[in-house]
Amino acid sequence: NAGVTQTPKFRVLKTGQSMTLLCAQDMNHEYMYWYRQDPGMGLRLIHYSVGEGTTAKGEVPDGYNVSRLKKQNFLLGLESAAPSQTSVYFCASGHPGWEAFFGQGTRLTVV
Amino acid sequence: KNEVEQSPQNLTAQEGEFITINCSYSVGISALHWLQQHPGGGIVSLFMLSSGKKKHGRLIATINIQEKHSSLHITASHPRDSAVYICAVRGRSQGNLIFGKGTKLSVKP
Numbered sequence: 001n002a003g004v005t006q007t008p009k010f011r012v013l014k015t016g017q018s019m020t021l022l023c024a025q026d027m028n029h030e031y032m033y034w035y036r037q038d039p040g041m042g043l044r045l046i047h048y049s050v051g052e053g054t055t056a057k058g059e060v061p062d063g064y065n066v067s068r069l070k071k072q073n074f075l076l077g078l079e080s081a082a083p084s085q086t087s088v089y090f091c092a093s094g095h096p097g098w099e100a101f102f103g104q105g106t107r108l109t110v111v
Numbered sequence: 112k113n114e115v116e117q118s119p120q121n122l123t124a125q126e127g128e129f130i131t132i133n134c135s136y137s138v139g140i141s142a143l144h145w146l147q148q149h150p151g152g153g154i155v156s157l158f159m160l161s162s163g164k165k166k167h168g169r170l171i172a173t174i175n176i177q178e179k180h181s182s183l184h185i186t187a188s189h190p191r192d193s194a195v196y197i198c199a200v201r202g203r204s205q206g207n208l209i210f211g212k213g214t215k216l217s218v219k220p
Contacts, residue, residue: 033207042115042197042210058207090154096201100144100208104153 002026006091006103013081013110021076021106023091031095032074033058034066036087037105043090049074081110114138117198117211124218130185132214134198137179144208145172145183146197154197157183188218 004025013019023032030051035043035058045058049068063085065077074093078085091103116135124130134143145157158165158172160181165172169188174181185192198211 040212042113042212043199043208044210045207048207092154096141099156099159100146100199101156102146102154 004091004093004101004103006089006106008106009104010107011109013078013108015081015083015110017081018077018079019081019108020078021089021091021108023074023076023093023103025072025074025091025093025101027093027101028071029093029095029098029101030071031093032068033092034064034074034076035090035092036060037090038087046076046089081108083110086110113211114209115198115200115211117196117214119214120212121215122217124188124216126189126218126220128188128218130188130192130216130218132183132196132198132216134181134183134211135179136181136198136200136209138200138209139203140176140179140200141203142201143174143181144199144201145181146199148195148197148213150194157196185216190218190220193217 007022033048034046037043044060047066049055052071055066067075089106094100118133142161148154160174169186171184195213195215197213199208
Protein backbone atom coordinates (compact mmCIF):
# COMPACT_ATOMS: atom_id res chain seq x y z
CA ASN A 1 0.00 0.00 0.00
CA ALA A 2 1.94 3.00 -1.28
CA GLY A 3 -0.41 5.76 -0.04
CA VAL A 4 0.26 8.99 -1.93
CA THR A 5 3.12 8.98 -4.44
CA GLN A 6 4.48 12.05 -6.16
CA THR A 7 6.75 12.11 -9.19
CA PRO A 8 9.27 13.51 -9.76
CA LYS A 9 10.89 14.22 -6.40
CA PHE A 10 13.25 16.90 -7.73
CA ARG A 11 13.28 18.99 -10.88
CA VAL A 12 15.12 22.01 -12.23
CA LEU A 13 13.40 23.97 -14.99
CA LYS A 14 14.43 26.91 -17.08
CA THR A 15 12.10 29.90 -17.17
CA GLY A 16 9.43 29.34 -19.79
CA GLN A 17 9.66 25.55 -19.80
CA SER A 18 6.66 23.39 -19.02
CA MET A 19 6.27 20.33 -16.86
CA THR A 20 3.70 18.10 -15.21
CA LEU A 21 3.78 16.79 -11.66
CA LEU A 22 1.98 13.52 -11.06
CA CYS A 23 0.22 12.53 -7.86
CA ALA A 24 -1.12 9.01 -7.46
CA GLN A 25 -3.08 7.58 -4.53
CA ASP A 26 -4.19 4.03 -3.96
CA MET A 27 -6.65 4.62 -1.11
CA ASN A 28 -9.72 5.30 -3.26
CA HIS A 29 -10.01 8.83 -1.89
CA GLU A 30 -12.43 11.19 -3.56
CA TYR A 31 -10.60 14.40 -2.66
CA MET A 32 -7.13 15.33 -3.87
CA TYR A 33 -5.16 18.53 -3.35
CA TRP A 34 -2.06 20.30 -4.61
CA TYR A 35 -0.22 22.64 -2.21
CA ARG A 36 2.93 24.67 -2.39
CA GLN A 37 5.22 25.28 0.58
CA ASP A 38 7.45 28.33 0.71
CA PRO A 39 9.84 29.48 3.46
CA GLY A 40 8.11 31.41 6.24
CA MET A 41 4.65 30.57 4.95
CA GLY A 42 2.13 27.88 5.65
CA LEU A 43 1.13 25.44 2.97
CA ARG A 44 -1.08 27.14 0.38
CA LEU A 45 -3.70 25.41 -1.71
CA ILE A 46 -3.18 25.64 -5.48
CA HIS A 47 -6.00 23.50 -6.86
CA TYR A 48 -8.11 20.66 -5.60
CA SER A 49 -10.50 18.02 -6.86
CA VAL A 50 -13.54 16.53 -5.18
CA GLY A 51 -13.85 13.63 -7.60
CA GLU A 52 -12.89 12.20 -10.96
CA GLY A 53 -13.36 14.75 -13.72
CA THR A 54 -13.71 17.73 -11.35
CA THR A 55 -11.21 20.42 -10.39
CA ALA A 56 -11.42 23.73 -8.53
CA LYS A 57 -9.16 26.65 -7.77
CA GLY A 58 -7.55 27.12 -4.42
CA GLU A 59 -5.81 30.10 -2.87
CA VAL A 60 -2.94 30.47 -5.40
CA PRO A 61 -4.03 28.95 -8.74
CA ASP A 62 -2.41 31.39 -11.20
CA GLY A 63 0.19 29.83 -13.48
CA TYR A 64 -0.98 26.27 -12.80
CA ASN A 65 -3.45 23.89 -14.39
CA VAL A 66 -4.71 20.55 -13.14
CA SER A 67 -6.52 17.50 -14.40
CA ARG A 68 -8.22 14.54 -12.71
CA LEU A 69 -9.02 12.14 -15.53
CA LYS A 70 -8.74 9.10 -13.26
CA LYS A 71 -9.80 8.95 -9.63
CA GLN A 72 -6.39 7.83 -8.47
CA ASN A 73 -4.34 10.47 -10.30
CA PHE A 74 -4.17 14.25 -9.96
CA LEU A 75 -1.83 16.11 -12.33
CA LEU A 76 -0.41 19.58 -11.78
CA GLY A 77 0.88 21.40 -14.86
CA LEU A 78 3.08 24.43 -15.25
CA GLU A 79 2.70 25.73 -18.81
CA SER A 80 5.42 28.38 -18.66
CA ALA A 81 7.50 28.14 -15.52
CA ALA A 82 8.56 31.29 -13.68
CA PRO A 83 11.15 31.73 -10.90
CA SER A 84 8.27 32.60 -8.53
CA GLN A 85 7.11 29.00 -8.91
CA THR A 86 10.27 27.73 -7.23
CA SER A 87 8.82 25.87 -4.28
CA VAL A 88 8.17 22.51 -2.69
CA TYR A 89 4.94 21.02 -3.96
CA PHE A 90 2.85 18.59 -1.94
CA CYS A 91 -0.03 16.48 -3.04
CA ALA A 92 -2.56 15.20 -0.53
CA SER A 93 -5.65 13.04 -0.61
CA GLY A 94 -8.50 12.35 1.75
CA HIS A 95 -11.99 13.43 2.48
CA PRO A 96 -13.26 16.24 4.73
CA GLY A 97 -13.59 14.78 8.17
CA TRP A 98 -10.96 12.11 7.53
CA GLU A 99 -7.23 12.06 8.01
CA ALA A 100 -5.19 13.88 5.39
CA PHE A 101 -2.54 11.84 3.59
CA PHE A 102 0.40 13.66 2.03
CA GLY A 103 2.98 12.71 -0.55
CA GLN A 104 6.72 13.13 -0.02
CA GLY A 105 6.90 16.40 -1.92
CA THR A 106 8.48 17.63 -5.15
CA ARG A 107 11.25 20.20 -4.92
CA LEU A 108 11.05 22.40 -8.02
CA THR A 109 13.61 25.05 -8.91
CA VAL A 110 12.99 27.43 -11.80
CA VAL A 111 16.11 29.23 -13.00
CA LYS B 112 -3.86 38.47 10.56
CA ASN B 113 -3.37 34.79 9.76
CA GLU B 114 -6.35 32.57 10.45
CA VAL B 115 -4.07 29.99 12.11
CA GLU B 116 -1.30 31.15 14.43
CA GLN B 117 1.28 28.86 15.98
CA SER B 118 3.67 29.53 18.84
CA PRO B 119 6.49 29.36 19.31
CA GLN B 120 7.98 29.64 15.83
CA ASN B 121 11.15 27.89 16.93
CA LEU B 122 11.78 25.71 19.96
CA THR B 123 14.95 24.11 21.26
CA ALA B 124 14.72 21.55 24.05
CA GLN B 125 16.95 19.12 25.88
CA GLU B 126 16.25 15.44 25.57
CA GLY B 127 13.71 14.37 28.14
CA GLU B 128 11.94 17.73 28.44
CA PHE B 129 8.17 18.16 28.22
CA ILE B 130 7.27 20.20 25.15
CA THR B 131 4.16 22.22 24.31
CA ILE B 132 3.32 23.75 20.95
CA ASN B 133 0.30 26.01 20.69
CA CYS B 134 -2.15 26.73 17.90
CA SER B 135 -4.82 29.43 17.86
CA TYR B 136 -7.34 29.93 15.10
CA SER B 137 -9.93 32.54 14.28
CA VAL B 138 -12.52 30.66 12.22
CA GLY B 139 -15.20 28.17 13.14
CA ILE B 140 -13.85 24.72 12.42
CA SER B 141 -15.05 21.19 11.87
CA ALA B 142 -11.65 19.63 12.64
CA LEU B 143 -8.06 20.46 13.52
CA HIS B 144 -5.02 18.51 12.35
CA TRP B 145 -1.53 18.27 13.79
CA LEU B 146 1.08 17.31 11.20
CA GLN B 147 4.76 16.47 11.39
CA GLN B 148 7.36 17.27 8.75
CA HIS B 149 10.91 15.95 9.05
CA PRO B 150 13.75 17.79 7.27
CA GLY B 151 13.68 16.94 3.58
CA GLY B 152 10.76 14.66 4.18
CA GLY B 153 7.10 14.44 3.59
CA ILE B 154 4.25 15.43 5.85
CA VAL B 155 2.61 12.96 8.18
CA SER B 156 -0.70 13.44 9.95
CA LEU B 157 -0.33 12.94 13.71
CA PHE B 158 -3.81 13.75 14.96
CA MET B 159 -7.19 14.90 13.80
CA LEU B 160 -9.32 16.47 16.53
CA SER B 161 -12.78 17.94 16.73
CA SER B 162 -13.05 17.97 20.53
CA GLY B 163 -11.30 16.89 23.72
CA LYS B 164 -7.99 15.11 23.74
CA LYS B 165 -6.12 12.38 21.88
CA LYS B 166 -3.00 10.48 22.85
CA HIS B 167 -0.61 8.42 20.78
CA GLY B 168 2.52 7.20 22.51
CA ARG B 169 4.37 10.23 23.88
CA LEU B 170 2.23 12.67 21.92
CA ILE B 171 -0.90 14.30 23.30
CA ALA B 172 -3.14 16.74 21.46
CA THR B 173 -5.87 18.80 23.08
CA ILE B 174 -8.41 21.22 21.71
CA ASN B 175 -10.65 23.83 23.33
CA ILE B 176 -13.33 24.73 20.81
CA GLN B 177 -14.69 27.64 22.87
CA GLU B 178 -11.23 29.19 23.21
CA LYS B 179 -10.31 28.34 19.57
CA HIS B 180 -7.06 26.87 20.79
CA SER B 181 -5.18 23.58 20.53
CA SER B 182 -1.96 22.30 22.04
CA LEU B 183 0.41 19.53 21.06
CA HIS B 184 2.42 18.06 23.92
CA ILE B 185 5.43 15.78 23.68
CA THR B 186 6.45 13.96 26.84
CA ALA B 187 10.02 12.74 27.41
CA SER B 188 11.23 14.40 24.20
CA HIS B 189 13.87 12.67 22.09
CA PRO B 190 16.17 13.93 19.31
CA ARG B 191 14.11 11.96 16.79
CA ASP B 192 11.18 14.26 17.63
CA SER B 193 13.09 17.09 15.91
CA ALA B 194 10.84 18.23 13.08
CA VAL B 195 8.46 20.97 12.03
CA TYR B 196 5.03 20.60 13.59
CA ILE B 197 2.16 22.09 11.65
CA CYS B 198 -1.34 22.93 12.82
CA ALA B 199 -4.09 22.98 10.20
CA VAL B 200 -7.81 23.61 10.54
CA ARG B 201 -10.73 22.67 8.36
CA GLY B 202 -13.26 25.47 8.34
CA ARG B 203 -16.95 24.71 8.86
CA SER B 204 -17.88 26.58 5.70
CA GLN B 205 -15.25 25.01 3.44
CA GLY B 206 -13.65 21.63 3.06
CA ASN B 207 -10.10 22.80 2.60
CA LEU B 208 -7.37 22.93 5.22
CA ILE B 209 -5.91 26.25 6.42
CA PHE B 210 -2.33 25.84 7.65
CA GLY B 211 -0.23 27.53 10.28
CA LYS B 212 3.37 28.39 9.46
CA GLY B 213 4.73 25.59 11.60
CA THR B 214 6.87 25.27 14.72
CA LYS B 215 10.42 24.07 14.23
CA LEU B 216 11.42 21.82 17.12
CA SER B 217 15.00 20.81 17.80
CA VAL B 218 15.67 18.34 20.62
CA LYS B 219 19.30 18.20 21.73
CA PRO B 220 20.79 15.01 23.23
